[in-house]
Amino acid sequence: MYPLRLRITVLTLWFIAAAVSSVSGHNITDILSDFPEYSVFNDYLTQTRLDDDINRRETITVLVLNNSVMTKLVANQSLSVVKPALSIHVLLDYFDMAKLLTIGGGSMISTTLYQTTGNAAGSTGFVNITDLKGGKIEFGSADKESKIKSLYTKSVKEFPYNISVLEINSSIINLEILPKPLEVNFSTLLDAVRCRTFLKLLISTGVLDIYKKVAEQALTVFAPTDLAFKYTGAPDLNNLTNAELVSLLLYHAIPSYVPEITLENEKGPMPTLATNNAGKFSFTIQTYGSSLMLNSGVDDSRVLKMVSDVVPVCIFMIDKILLPMELFAKRPAPAAALPPAPESSPPSVSAPAPGSSSTPIAPSPAHIAGTPQVIPPPAPTIPPATSPVGGAPAADIGSNNVSGGDRGKVPAIFLVLVIVSILGIFF
Ligand SMILES: *[C@@H]1O[C@H](CO)[C@@H](O)[C@H](O)[C@H]1NC(C)=O
Ligand SMILES: *[C@@H]1O[C@H](CO)[C@@H](O)[C@H](O)[C@H]1NC(C)=O
Ligand SMILES: *[C@@H]1O[C@H](CO)[C@@H](O)[C@H](O)[C@H]1NC(C)=O
Ligand SMILES: *[C@@H]1O[C@H](CO)[C@@H](O)[C@H](O)[C@H]1NC(C)=O
Ligand SMILES: *[C@@H]1O[C@H](CO)[C@@H](O)[C@H](O)[C@H]1NC(C)=O
Ligand SMILES: *[C@@H]1O[C@H](CO)[C@@H](O)[C@H](O)[C@H]1NC(C)=O
Ligand SMILES: *[C@@H]1O[C@H](CO)[C@@H](O)[C@H](O)[C@H]1NC(C)=O
Ligand SMILES: *[C@@H]1O[C@H](CO)[C@@H](O)[C@H](O)[C@H]1NC(C)=O
Ligand SMILES: *[C@@H]1O[C@H](CO)[C@@H](O)[C@H](O)[C@H]1NC(C)=O
Secondary structure: OHHHHHHHHHHHHHHHHHHOOOOOOOOHHHHHHOOHHHHHHHHHHHHOOHHHHHHOOOOEEEEEOOHHHHHHHHOOOOHHHHHHHHHOOEEOOOOOHHHHHOOOOOEEEEEEHHHHHOOOOOOOOEEEEEEEEOOEEEEEEOOOOOOOEEEEEEEEEEEOOOEEEEEEOOOOOOHHHOOOOOOOOHHHHHHHOOOHHHHHHHHHHOHHHHHHHHHOOOEEEEEEOOHHHOOOOOOOHHHOOHHHHHHHHHOOEEOOOOOHHHHHHOOOOEEOOOOOOOOOOEEEEEEEOOEEEEEOOOOEEEEEEEEEEEOOEEEEEEOOOOOOHHHHOOOOOOOOOOOOOOOOOOOHHHOOOOOOOOOOOOOOHHHHHOOOOOOOOOOOOOOOOOOOOOOOOOOOOOOOOOOHHHOOOOOHHHHHHHHHHHHHHHO
């Protein structure tokens, strides 16, 4: 077994280093769109954003499954299981029939996209390709626990030596042997990477509940570190009304699943949870060398690392608080004294989405948001980063007076309004 292990290691290092090249010429979504019999497979590549990873690689082979096989495979499976399963069907090498026949009655191991995630246990990140002779080629997980073997059926499309699409007759891995997807627990994850100030604010304002609700569909969070709140250019959050604070926190998440590679490819303004009409409360993504920067129009925040990626939720850590134009642009400077409230830009979160069904069953948005004349309610103070999670002081929203155990929570009706608005816009 030792020589095989060694081969696997060498192959891994080689492919991981070599495969992530610049943008390649192909578009897997486009290639597969000519073949309706793979539309389910194609759709899952898009949903899991594996399409972006495939498109940026050269010298790649995609093993596709037809709609009936694919539908059975993914039945009752969460996207967080489907993504690793499909990434095992993407080989980091170019194989067409001519090349497969060079195996000459033997077998070989190929690295898959799954191996590049760092999550592959055992040999699950590798595929064993065996030439059974007579034109029969068998694909199976190199992991001995997956007993499933799949047969090459036909070549779908070849662009030598960039990308090849081959059809096989079944999944090459038994989904049962893949690790069970982790529950995304925002509290645990943010606490572990010292984004505790951010977490406390999410809890005290009730915005965490909005995140959780949106995360059922798709959510990507950009969490500022504890240091980001102490940075000299950081705004004094005590000078924001609670409605503005809610907008600020909603601005730190987008209602779509955007893993790292997809983030690098994003162009144009990204709408956030605080966005309720075109261009408002959005930011753009820029790459400077190997750095990914989020630009709000007021300042840049650097993406420090990916904290979690479990479809359909991603969490990234950033080095500075994102400062939306709508809250910070007209003020003298982020650190300088702020006027009581901007005249022209009430936080847009509280306004129902145009065309959404949330007709005024609740106090008017302007009332919830607090008008410029309203004296800001006691602002939340930011507890020291070392104190336990959940002990954040209460923060009322607008002039609503919430008592007892509910103190510190956004009024339920407000949450419903915001959630309805967000869902109305994006889903
Ligand atoms: C393969 O990729 C290279 C570089 O992206 C491109 O120039 C070439 O045209 C591609 N070949 C085919 C057959 O698509
Ligand atoms: C790939 O093709 C699809 C469908 O033709 C298109 O919607 C998508 O924008 C393309 N992606 C890129 C990165 O060009
Ligand atoms: C999926 O789950 C439902 C209910 O849990 C069950 O009725 C159905 O048979 C399952 N389908 C498959 C293919 O396992
Ligand atoms: C691939 O699997 C076959 C059995 O299906 C086995 O005989 C062969 O040794 C394996 N090849 C490698 C390189 O592990
Ligand atoms: C796929 O091919 C293998 C190997 O010949 C065979 O055992 C299996 O039954 C086939 N699966 C399907 C779904 O046709
Ligand atoms: C899909 O693939 C399976 C396995 O190769 C095959 O049995 C089935 O007939 C195919 N279905 C269609 C519609 O081609
Ligand atoms: C998240 O983790 C915390 C602490 O580990 C726990 O108290 C909480 O119940 C978890 N939340 C969910 C939704 O599992
Ligand atoms: C915040 O507002 C208070 C008065 O409400 C003011 O004294 C203080 O200078 C302001 N701080 C900043 C950083 O704007
Ligand atoms: C509002 O809250 C303050 C203290 O937080 C309390 O003194 C006051 O009685 C409350 N008003 C109402 C109407 O509940």
